[in-house]
Amino acid sequence: MNVISHQKGLSIVELMIALTLGLILIAGLVQIFSGNQRSFIVGEANMRVQETGRMTTEFLGRAIRNADYxxxxxxxxxxxxxxxxxxxxxxxxxxxxxxxxxxxxxxxxxxxxxxxxxxxxxxxxxxxxxxxxxxxxxxxxxxxxxxxxxxxxxxxxxxxxxxxxxxxxxxxxxxxxxxxxxxxxxxxxxxxxxxxxxxxxxxxxxxxxxxxxxxxxxxxxxxxxxxxxxxxxxxxxxxxxxxxxxxxxxxxxxxxxxxDGVWDLQIQVGIDAGLSNGEVTQWVDIDGPTALSTSAAANVVAVRMSVLARSPENNIVDAPMELCYPSWTDCSSAPNYKVADKIASDSRHLYRVYTSTATIRNRILRVEQN
Structure with a gap:
C-alpha cells in the first residue's frame, strides 16, 4: 500500500516569490508616499512664496498710496x-x-x-x-x-x-x-x-x-x-x-x-515733472544711495516695485533657478537673474518674482485740484 505524505511549510521557490511580490508592493507604496510628500513640500513652498509676494506688494502699495497726505x-x-x-x-x-x-x-x-x-x-x-x-x-x-x-x-x-x-x-x-x-x-x-x-x-x-x-x-x-x-x-x-x-x-x-521670505526689493519711480498732469513721463531706476534727488522725489507720482520672494526650505527645485528680475528687465533672449551666480550655487530654494505699481494718490488729487 502506498503512503500519501502531506506537504508541510513552503518551498524555497514559493518563499522567494512571496518575498519578491512583497518587496515590489512595499517599493510601490514607498514611491507613492515619497511622491505625495514631495508634492506636499513643493505645494507648501509655493503657497508660502505666493503669500509673501502678495502680502508684500499689497502692504507696500497701500503705504505708497497713502503717502504725502x-x-x-x-x-x-x-x-x-x-x-x-x-x-x-x-x-x-x-x-x-x-x-x-x-x-x-x-x-x-x-x-x-x-x-x-x-x-x-x-x-x-x-x-x-x-x-x-x-x-x-x-x-x-x-x-x-x-x-x-x-x-x-x-x-x-x-x-x-x-x-x-x-x-x-x-x-x-x-x-x-x-x-x-x-x-x-x-x-x-x-x-x-x-x-x-x-x-x-x-x-x-x-x-x-x-x-x-x-x-x-x-x-x-x-x-x-x-x-x-x-x-x-x-x-x-x-x-x-x-x-x-x-x-x-x-x-x-x-x-x-x-x-519674512522677502529676498530682494527693487524699485522704479515714475516722474511727472512739476506735477503738471499726473502722468508718468519718465521711469527712474533706484540704483544707488543718491539715485533720486530731493527735487525729483517731489515729482514722483507712481512707484513700480519688484519683489523677489524665496521659500524658507531649500532643496525644493532640482537646480538653482533662473529668473527675469526685476520684472521690467528685457529678458527676451534669456533670463538675467541666475540664482547660482547671484546668491549661491547650492541654493535650490523656490523663487518667485512679484511686481506691482502704486500711485501716490494724494499727489494725483493735488494735480486734479490745481
Missing part, C-alpha cells in the same frame, strides 16, 4: 513748529523735518537695508482718533481745547490743520478733567520742543501772536480744524536673524518685521 492741504501749507535749533532736531533732522512725503534709495550697507536692495521713506499723517477741537483759540499761543486727550501724551508730535493752514508741533503737556486741553509751549521737558512762529508757511490771516511768542501757531484754530498724527516710515530688507525679511521702522522706534 497732510490733511486737506498740500505740504507747502504746513508749518513745522518744532525747534530746528535744538541739538535733538539737528541730530535727527530726517525724523523731525517731516519734509516731502516720498523718497527712495538703494542701500550701500551703511544706510538701513542690505547692500544693493532698495528702500522707501514715506511721510504723511494719519488720523488721531476721536480728538476734536471744542473752542476757538483766543490767540495763536493759547492751548488747544479738545474733547479728549485720551491717547495723547507729553512729547507726542501732532499736526493741526483746517484746510487753510497747518502746523506740526510737539505736545508739552495736557489738561484732563472737564476742560481737556493740549499745550504747545516751547518745551523745556521735551525734545526738540517748539519754536519759529510762522516759519515755513505763508497764511493770509493774522495769527494774533501776543508778543511774537515762540510757541505761536500759524493761526487761531477753531472747530473746523482737525488733529492728525504725523509719521515717518522706512521700509527696507534686512536679515538680523539670518533670514531676509521686509522691515518697517516707525520714527525712532525699533524696526518691526513685516513679512
Amino acid at each position: 497732510w490733511g486737506c492741504i498740500p505740504r507747502e501749507n504746513v508749518a513745522n513748529k518744532l525747534d530746528n535749533t535744538h541739538p535733538a532736531y539737528t541730530a535727527a533732522e530726517d525724523l523731525f523735518s517731516f519734509s516731502d512725503g516720498f523718497m527712495a534709495y538703494q542701500s550701500d550697507g551703511t544706510t538701513p537695508g542690505l547692500d544693493k536692495t532698495d528702500a522707501l521713506i514715506l511721510r504723511g499723517v494719519g488720523g488721531a482718533g476721536d480728538v476734536a477741537i471744542t473752542d476757538p483759540m483766543p490767540n495763536s499761543s493759547a492751548n488747544l481745547k479738545v474733547n479728549t486727550v485720551a491717547g495723547i501724551s507729553e512729547s507726542d508730535i501732532l499736526l493741526i490743520s483746517d484746510c487753510i493752514a497747518g502746523d506740526i508741533f510737539q505736545v508739552t503737556g495736557t489738561q484732563t478733567g472737564a476742560n481737556p486741553g493740549i499745550n504747545h509751549n516751547t518745551g523745556a521737558s521735551v525734545k526738540p520742543g517748539n519754536g519759529k512762529p510762522r516759519d515755513g508757511v505763508d497764511v493770509t490771516v493774522d495769527n494774533n501772536c501776543p508778543g511774537n511768542a515762540a510757541n505761536c501757531l500759524s493761526k487761531q484754530y477753531d472747530q473746523a480744524a482737525q488733529i492728525y498724527n504725523p509719521y515717518y516710515y522706512q521700509f527696507y530688507i534686512d536679515d538680523p536673524s539670518g533670514s531676509r525679511a521686509l522691515f518697517r521702522k516707525d520714527g525712532a522706534d525699533p524696526a518691526q518685521e513685516i513679512m
